[in-house]
Amino acid sequence: MSVIELKDVHVTFHEGGKTVEAVKGVNLLALDGEIYGIVGYSGAGKSTLVRTINLLERPTQGRVFIDGEDITDARGARLRELRRKIGFVFQGFNLVGNLTVGQNIQFALKAGGWKRGEWRERTLELLRLVGLEDRIDSYPSGLSGGQKQRVAIARALANDPKILLCDEATSALDLETTQDILALLRRINRELHITIVFITHQLEVAKEIFDHVAVMENGRIVEQGETFDVFSAPKHPTTKSLVGRFLGITLPPRLVRSLPAGELVELTYRGDDALEPLISDVARNRGVSVNVLHGNVEYFGARPIGVLIVLVSGEDAAVAAALDDIRGKVLKFEVLDRDELAAGDEAHDGEEGNGAEGAGDKTIPPTDTDKDNDKDTDKEATR
């Protein structure tokens, strides 16, 4: 258990005469025992920032505190002692390929000063924790990505750390394995009371396990707060873009071309705001017809955020009034350009319309479909 605090942290690199400011004045507070997430596109400075916590990157300015203690200038034996209490899990696992699973973990035990006689028992204990005790003598090359990451997590936990830093720890894994690793990290966080700082560009990770989240862009934290609050009411353009890509839904161009006249509108709303009664009220009061064409709901923690594409048709004045009614009640209101949507990408014309436009990292996790079913029936409208 530990509190991590960064105060006005800057990291500047000098490479080949060029100066790169990777982190520009970040303030951050990760609470005792929570999972603190940092999201942002690649190149935002997330990796550099998380490395200042165990001083793999030393801040060029600013201070790093762990449990109130300023560690920024720690060196030598004190620095090694600190690092033993801060586990680090990497995107690429970073296991020593020519050593067995057991030897990889023993490396950390040796670093932590464990006696040789205790190694085997401790190694087995750690491997049991991550569910791999039968692979102690395997080489990493014989393991799947998820198994490698489990070994890396076991290694990171070898010296009973109070903090676990995860740098894109699930980004090299498929969706199902990602869910398994997240569940494991969640369990470690709860049962071992380890504060986790997790950086990722994947919102499906963020919504799953982050208690607090910071959004990073160009070396700065542009928005932070409780995960649901940040993602349900994004304020900064970067947050909006991340959330938009994640929730984003598109209509098949062929469908758009065959639609009757009317305004196409995309609505983003808090799932507990009950949008459907509002829509039927508006339709009745303004004498317009509102067709739900497409929808998606994602859960951030236990709370849903939804997005709907609706077609509002009727007399011009009535439609305008209806749109005004709706605009005030949703998080985000966007009138879509029909011509642009209808032109679309012919190559994708035949596909299901629920893939995000252009966003390579956007897919709807299969594991979410069950719990989404009750909220997701709107999709039927497209079929």
Added chain:
Amino acid sequence: MTTWDIIQAHLPEALLETLYMVVVATVVGIVLGGLLGVLLYVTESRLLHANRAVNAIVGFIVNAIRSLPFLILLVVLIPVVTFFVGDPYTPTGGAIALCVAAIPFFARISESAFAQVDPGIVEASVSTGATVPQILWGAVFPQARPSLVRGIVITIISLIGSSAMVGTIGAGGIGDMAIQYGYNRYETGVLAVIVVILIVIVQVIQWIGNRRAKALAH
């Protein structure tokens, strides 16, 4: 004397001298060159113990010795060897010259083997709180071992080549024999036998090295 007589009379001794020179230079080269390689690697790495001054100085010395073609190095070293062992025109004199060449050669070979180790592994090792020696022994060496074995093979084969040059100044070994009989006395048969023996030795060393390197990589 027939070709066969010459071979019988001189080849075993020449081979032993070459073996002696190559083994001494290989052992010294691997130990001292390897240490320099570690020093170059560690002082280059931001995560381990970056030290630009030490890296630049060691790097300069290594490069300086490596700039000299072995034959020139040999001639330059004659007074030095004379000072230490008296007669430079002996296998021991040759071995010393070979050592001087082998150390910087293997320093660069081993440095490059270490540098090929994924920096992520070093990062992960540093993150466990391990000391630099623990990181070197526990992570970098195991990971670099296959490349190191291949590097040792390259070093040995290169030293066999250089050891023949030692023969040209009359310091003994198989090169000396090739010059004396094959070149000065036109004993083509002797030369042919030496060529065949060299080819066989190099092939065998390469084959053993490849097998070892493969066995060490997982």
